[in-house]
Amino acid sequence: MKTRILIAGFLAAALIFTQSPCSQDYPPSFGPAPYIDNPIQNSEVFFGANPNSRAIICSGSTTALQKSKLLLTSCSGTLIGPPVPYFPGAYTRVNPNLYYIIDQIGLRLLRMDSLGTETLLGSITGTPLTNLTGLTYNQANGLFYIIGSNLSQSQIGILDTVSRVITTIGSPTSVCAGAISASIAPQGGSLFAVDITYDNLCKFNISTGTAALIGSLGINANFGQDAQFDYDGVLYWAAYNNAIGAQLRTIDTNTGGGTLICNFSGIPQVTSIATIPNTIPPVCRTNLNLPLLPASTTRDSVNVSFGIFECVRDVNVRIDNVIHTWDSDLTFYLQHLTQGVKIINRVGGSGDNFINTVLDDQAATPIALGTAPFTGTFIPSNLLWPFNGTRTDGVWRLVVTDTGTVETGFLNSWCLVITYSTCEGVIQTIEIPSYYNLSQNYPNPFNPVTKIKYGLPENSNVKLVVYDILGREIKILVNEYKTQGTYEIDFDASALSSGIYFYNLEAGDFIQTRKMLLIK
Secondary structure, three states: OOOOOOOHHHHHHHHHHOOOHHHOEOHHHHOOOOEOOEOOOOOOEEOOOOOOOEEEEEEEEOOEEEEEEEEOOOOOOEEOOOOEOOOEEEEEEEEOOEEEEEEOOOOEEEEEOOOOOEEEEEEOEOOOOOEEEEEEEEOOOOEEEEEEEOOOOEEEEEEOOOOOEEEEEEEEEOOOOOEOOOEEOOOOOOEEEEEOOOOEEEEEOOOOOOEEEEEEOOOOEOOOOEEEEOOOOOEEEEEEEOOOEEEEEEEOOOOOOEEEEEEOOOOOEEEEEEEEOEEOOOEEEOOOOEEEOOOEEEEEEEEEEOOOOEEEEEEEEEEEEEEEOOHHHEEEEEEEOOEEEEEEEOOOOOOOOEEEEEEOOOOOOEHHHOOOOOOEEEEOOOOOHHHOOOEOOEEEEEEEEEOOOOOOEEEEEEEEEEEEEEOOOOOOOOOOOOOOEEOOOEOOOEOOEEEEEEEEOOOEEEEEEEEEOOOOEEEEEEEEEEOOEEEEEEEEOOOOOOEEEEEEEEEOOEEEEEEEEEOO
16 A cells, blocks of 8 residues: 655645646636547637437338438438347437337347447336337436336336336326337426327326326327437427328427428338437547646636537536546546536545546446546546536636645546537526535624525535524524535524524535624
8 A cells, every 4th residue: 555755855846836827727728729630729619510410210120120320300311230130119318329228029128329339238127018118218317217008008117227127107097008109308307108099199297107198199100119309309209100101200299299300211110219419529638737736726628619509418527637646635626607516526545547537427336436547437426417508608627636745646638528409498507616615694794584605516414503602502504415506594593682693514524614693
């Protein structure tokens, strides 16, 4: 095991270096900011939006199915991967590189990447009503919802993709007798299903499993089809129209009607469809060689200029190369606009370096359970989802703090991978502070009610207590686990006498006390 050795001369040199601009953004941050394989030689990073949504479909005949990629303005696609030796009843997308598939006949679960490469995960158990007919990923809560039908009744459930066990929700319903697909919008909410028994669109409550009729689909639908929302909230339907054959359509989730986009020529059926999120090419900062010094903070940033109407749907961070002894000295924050998330919080113990470390909310392993140099994909110390819904434009800043007193290192390269879509209405943001803080109460002096505001940069156990001037506990305002964010609570002192009081916040390793004055 490594031990720390404090050398006087080294410490003196380190103290001198802390006078350098380590606490400021490095000038190259606003100079050339290249991204992989396409260097940009001006002060901002520009990208052009793809005006068309895209999808992966599986089409053909029952005995000869093939995966393809296509733009959702055309029924002509490009083949990917080998022919499919099973019957894929549904696709669902988790992120641009991760999809799940159900084998409707074999009752099995598979995983697929964006190149069409598949991995068989195993059999599914707990299937509702004989047939698995739909699968969808709910980005809002991270759960997979599945639907089963016997063409007389349908029922939804939650699928655990690790154990592959289905937990059914509610009871079977004949309101949506022949549910053939499952679709949840990126913002979450109800589950929509195409009913091929009565040619209707249905909506399921994902908490109770009850179904409601939306309206007629307007065509005579039959078996072998799928539907999925894209990130702009449009429900695309790979349909089978008894009168025409396989079609690509959209569905109006308010009425059940929709629009024909195109007919698939010479293709008997399209069994499944998964939209592909629009992803900005990785925005990378390379060859930085920025020093990481004891008790010092280093910042680097890129300025993304992509379009005022584009909003983040998902963001991953790659720490491509950080050379530093004793990794647990380091904390990493990502900041953008009003958001800030501590993405790596003192992990790795006495291990060294971060090499090709990918932080992704949809990963399987928390970074706290990884080992240096953390090569691979990990769940960040705090999830990146607070950036979802914010504008893509503006400065994205990586902030690295060395909390130690001896070891040094360098930040050499890091990248952002941003998935986006067109913004929908007013963007609601969540204020995530960069550090723990306890604000002065307002108003102060007060009578009899005042507001106390505090901020958590990460999920923490929080205790907020009011004391009198003798140190006696007057009231516990908060004593529970809180997720990262900014909170405000009212303190009612109606039952107290005028005088000086103190309020104390404990959250993680943070402790702070402030004074307030009650005047009646």
